[in-house]
Amino acid sequence: MIDNEIEKQTLRRLKRIKGQMGGIERMIADRRYCIDVVMQIAAAEAALHRVAEIVLRNHIET
DSSP states (O other): OOOHHHHHHHHHHHHHHHHHHHHHHHHHHTTOOHHHHHHHHHHHHHHHHHHHHHHHHHHHHO
16 A cells, blocks of 8 residues: 555656656647657656656555
8 A cells, every 4th residue: 555655756746747748749749859759758758667666665665
């Protein structure tokens, strides 16, 4: 079970990632340079990976 602080932290991160995804969507709609889009996708993937690490660490510790 996720404790309250971890829940707040992960939800805050997920909201930020949601914003990143919206930004990527706008970049594609605006036909932005492909490498810029790919870099933003990589940043969002890294952010999701970090959330997964936090959740897994919490699981191991409890």
